[in-house]
Amino acid sequence: MIHAYDELYVKDAKYILAECFDYLACDCGMDVDWAAMLFVHSGYARLFGMGNPAVVAGMSGVELAHAIIRATYQDKELPEHRLSEHLSPEYWAGWALAEYQWSSGRDFSGIFKHVSMKDIVRMYPAYHEMDERRFCEAMEARCAVDDSVSRLKRLREYYGLSQSELAKASGVGLRSIQMYEQRVNDIDKAQAQTLYRLSRVLNCTVEDLLEHPMQQQA
Numbered sequence: 001m002i003h004a005y006d007e008l009y010v011k012d013a014k015y016i017l018a019e020c021f022d023y024l025a026c027d028c029g030m031d032v033d034w035a036a037m038l039f040v041h042s043g044y045a046r047l048f049g050m051g052n053p054a055v056v057a058g059m060s061g062v063e064l065a066h067a068i069i070r071a072t073y074q075d076k077e078l079p080e081h082r083l084s085e086h087l088s089p090e091y092w093a094g095w096a097l098a099e100y101q102w103s104s105g106r107d108f109s110g111i112f113k114h115v116s117m118k119d120i121v122r123m124y125p126a127y128h129e130m131d132e133r134r135f136c137e138a139m140e141a142r143c144a145v146d147d148s149v150s151r152l153k154r155l156r157e158y159y160g161l162s163q164s165e166l167a168k169a170s171g172v173g174l175r176s177i178q179m180y181e182q183r184v185n186d187i188d189k190a191q192a193q194t195l196y197r198l199s200r201v202l203n204c205t206v207e208d209l210l211e212h213p214m215q216q217q218a
Contacts, residue, residue, distance in 0.1 A: 003102055005051020012057040014098040017048070019061020020068070021094035021117070022087075027079050028069070032090060035068075036108075036117035042071035045108040046207065049101055061094075089124035093117065099132050100139045109208055110151075114143040152209055153181040155202045170197040188212055 024035040039045045044067060047055045055064065062081045069076055097120055101108060120139075127135045156166050156177075163181070167174040172194055179185040187195075188210050195206045202209075 003105055005049075005056070005102065007102075009051055009053065009056045010099070010102050013048070013051075013102065014095045016056060016059065016061045016064055017098040018087075018091045018093075018095035019081075020064045021061075021097075022091035023062050023065045023081055024068075025090040026084075026088050027081055028065070032093070032117040032121055036112055038068050038072055040109045040112065042068045044068050044071070048098075049107050051102075089121045089128075092124050092128045093120040096120065096123075096127070096132065096135050100136045103136050104140060104143070106143060107207060109205065111139070111143060113154075115139060150181050150183055150187070151211060152177070152187060152198065155204055155208065156181075159202060161201075166198070166201060170201045172197055183211075186211070 020039075021032065021035060024030045025032050039048075044055060044064065048064075059067070066078055069078060097108075097111070097117075100106075101111060104111075123135065123138070127138065156163070161169070163177050164174055166172070167177055176185070176194070177198075180187040180190065192206075195209055198209055199206050
């Protein structure tokens with residue numbers, strides 16, 4: 001299995017993401033799915049998933065949370081981090097998510113399409129005392145369910161578009177869309193302009209369309 005980044009950073013990465021989600025949920029009172037959305041759309045999820053040392057080892061979880069929030073709410077006043085004797089379910093969820101993302105090599109946006117952050121928090125009672133491999137196995141079973149369906153097709157159907165409607169709206173040829181969805185042609189090798197046009201219509205990032213985004217960034 002191809003891991004997301006060097007194992008050297010994994011322990012720090014887990015501590016950072018755990019503290020980040022704990023702070024956002026417990027100190028800021030933020031809904032965990034909203035926190036996950038901000039994590040992705042701020043661009044920090046992509047950097048974290050690539051193992052950027054400045055993000056997975058060069059800051060604390062609270063500092064990462066501050067950076068995520070300020071990417072959207074520039075002047076928002078942020079609360080102090082309150083230390084607790086007990087680790088929250090959100091802390092465990094961040095820790096476990098970082099482990100799964102590293103071990104699977106999947107990007108965070110792809111993970112959240114299958115399993116929401118709230119779903120991961122709900123797994124806490126059953127999995128927090130188990131070996132992390134059991135959690136990763138459960139996550140992989142859920143994330144791999146739709147792997148027979150291309151990401152492009154899944155996104156198109158999510159927005160209720162036919163192939164011809166997507167072709168008309170994006171300016172990408174109908175035959176090209178059909179070939180990408182059937183995986184006859186590799187969308188990871190599509191021209192940047194093609195990916196950009198599709199992503200604009202489907203309200204997603206270019207990485208969301210790729211079948212193997214982590215390999216693209218290796």
